[in-house]
Amino acid sequence: METTTQLHKFELLKTHFGYDKFLPNQEEIINNVLDQKDTIAIMPTGGGKSLCFQLPALALKGTAIVISPLIALMKDQVDALKANGISAAFFNSSQPSEEQQEVLKNLQNGKLKLLYVAPESLPQLNFILNSIEISLFAVDEAHCISSWGHDFRPAYTQLKRLKEQFPSVPLIALTATADRPTREDIAAQLAIPNAKTFIASFDRPNLYLDVRPGQNRNKQILNFLAKRGKQSGIIYCLSRKSTEKLAATLKSKGYVAEAYHAGLTSEERSTIQDNFVNDRTPIIVATIAFGMGIDKSNVRWVIHYNMPKNIEGYYQEIGRSGRDGLASHTILFYSFADVVMLRKFAEGTETEAYQLAKLERMQQFAEALSCRRKALLGYFGEHITEDCGNCDICKTPPKYFDGTLIAQKVCSAVARLREQEALGMVLDVLRGSQNAQVYDKGYQNIKTFGAAKDISWRNLQQYVIQLLNQGVLQIYFHENGRLLLTPLAKKVLYEGKKVRLANIVQDVETVKTEKAS
Numbered sequence: 001m002e003t004t005t006q007l008h009k010f011e012l013l014k015t016h017f018g019y020d021k022f023l024p025n026q027e028e029i030i031n032n033v034l035d036q037k038d039t040i041a042i043m044p045t046g047g048g049k050s051l052c053f054q055l056p057a058l059a060l061k062g063t064a065i066v067i068s069p070l071i072a073l074m075k076d077q078v079d080a081l082k083a084n085g086i087s088a089a090f091f092n093s094s095q096p097s098e099e100q101q102e103v104l105k106n107l108q109n110g111k112l113k114l115l116y117v118a119p120e121s122l123p124q125l126n127f128i129l130n131s132i133e134i135s136l137f138a139v140d141e142a143h144c145i146s147s148w149g150h151d152f153r154p155a156y157t158q159l160k161r162l163k164e165q166f167p168s169v170p171l172i173a174l175t176a177t178a179d180r181p182t183r184e185d186i187a188a189q190l191a192i193p194n195a196k197t198f199i200a201s202f203d204r205p206n207l208y209l210d211v212r213p214g215q216n217r218n219k220q221i222l223n224f225l226a227k228r229g230k231q232s233g234i235i236y237c238l239s240r241k242s243t244e245k246l247a248a249t250l251k252s253k254g255y256v257a258e259a260y261h262a263g264l265t266s267e268e269r270s271t272i273q274d275n276f277v278n279d280r281t282p283i284i285v286a287t288i289a290f291g292m293g294i295d296k297s298n299v300r301w302v303i304h305y306n307m308p309k310n311i312e313g314y315y316q317e318i319g320r321s322g323r324d325g326l327a328s329h330t331i332l333f334y335s336f337a338d339v340v341m342l343r344k345f346a347e348g349t350e351t352e353a354y355q356l357a358k359l360e361r362m363q364q365f366a367e368a369l370s371c372r373r374k375a376l377l378g379y380f381g382e383h384i385t386e387d388c389g390n391c392d393i394c395k396t397p398p399k400y401f402d403g404t405l406i407a408q409k410v411c412s413a414v415a416r417l418r419e420q421e422a423l424g425m426v427l428d429v430l431r432g433s434q435n436a437q438v439y440d441k442g443y444q445n446i447k448t449f450g451a452a453k454d455i456s457w458r459n460l461q462q463y464v465i466q467l468l469n470q471g472v473l474q475i476y477f478h479e480n481g482r483l484l485l486t487p488l489a490k491k492v493l494y495e496g497k498k499v500r501l502a503n504i505v506q507d508v509e510t511v512k513t514e515k516a517s
């Protein structure tokens, strides 16, 4: 039995998708779904989430119902499936009603292996769903269920009914957002408390992570390129104008480079992309729009001329290098002027506080005094214990001191505040601040109140940020940025795990940061 399913699985992988082997975690996830069990799959973007429900949809009897918030992408996904000989359709409010009727008829007659549906349109299918055989439910972009996130979709909260109505149909929830509260929210709201959770590693060990001060960027870039021959690379800038200026500078120095941004015509853009993919133009200076749909495995370096607005964006953009697994170099230029500009972009938007919190976390990453990879992976909820040895900090570490006791005090305060408070309050409590907010909540009575009163506010703030970067603490962005303990924090508190901290050399830029915030 086991072996025939196994055989069948690989056969489907080959014949319908054209692949010989699974990407990390795909097979384990698929096995769980094929066993009819509920599943939560967390994978980075590009990790191959779709296959995790598409392949079981083919292997199991009945129709798979895929709930996806991205109406704009449904057609593409369905077209791709059809091109692989898979009977699939989508159903949403953007369709003409004749087309909707046709889909409903095919659904009713069991002709579809997969149906993509927008959560808002799901109630319209209710009647038919009760009368047909359903192989599985897949909830894509499942973090949209979290009411605090910027991606929140009210219709997602209705999805709780799926499990009530169809208790025996396996449900798989997929997302690239891995923080623990979001995961717990997904399991609770979809009513799948016993779902098995699979978290694929976000690590890309072949990427060297390098963060540098943003002074004399052009000179630094030219020095970097001088040793790079004709290697392919992408430089990301914030504005169209700077892509053009920088591309011109590079050309004047004899490099083959093109600017790429939304101001070009679509023909111009596709020519530039084509020249890049086929190694005719090795260097692209682009706004973030570049690279989304590009499958180029030998991009050897990525430079951020300006700081990205959040860590998700940074991760995605550096991830466009080194897809072939070979060593690749990434550089992030960090300047306070960029922070100011990015703040302006966020101000006045509907999700201002959320965006500013994410920006601040990006800035903290750029200012990290410990292994960058630890910080990056910790952000995505993955906690490595060893330093990577392949980042600028690992290469030239600052002077550390034993910060174990400080770390224990901070973790203990976060625990006693029941992980409900953000950085500012945690600092107040640790420093024993006599202010109204502290007294209102009665925090002057908890045991760690004033436990770090001998440390200055500024230093203590720095230490807590270092604990964030070391993956000991995590921020929950969806609720006022409260601080959470990670599995590493438990090691610090209960298993005597040592923590190193460093004292930041105060420079002009960070002083400005403090005043502005």
Ligand code: ADP
Pocket (backbone or CB within 6 Å): 019, 020, 021, 022, 023, 026, 043, 044, 045, 046, 047, 048, 049, 050, 051
């Ligand atoms: P995600 O939804 O996680 O961002 P996708 O499902 O879009 O990722 O897959 C990302 C890319 O990986 C796609 O180009 C897909 O065709 C490819 N892919 C998926 N599974 C495999 C596999 N087993 N082997 C090789 N490539 C794969």
Ligand code: ZN
Pocket (backbone or CB within 6 Å): 370, 371, 372, 373, 374, 387, 388, 389, 390, 391, 392, 393, 394
């Ligand atoms: Zn490192």
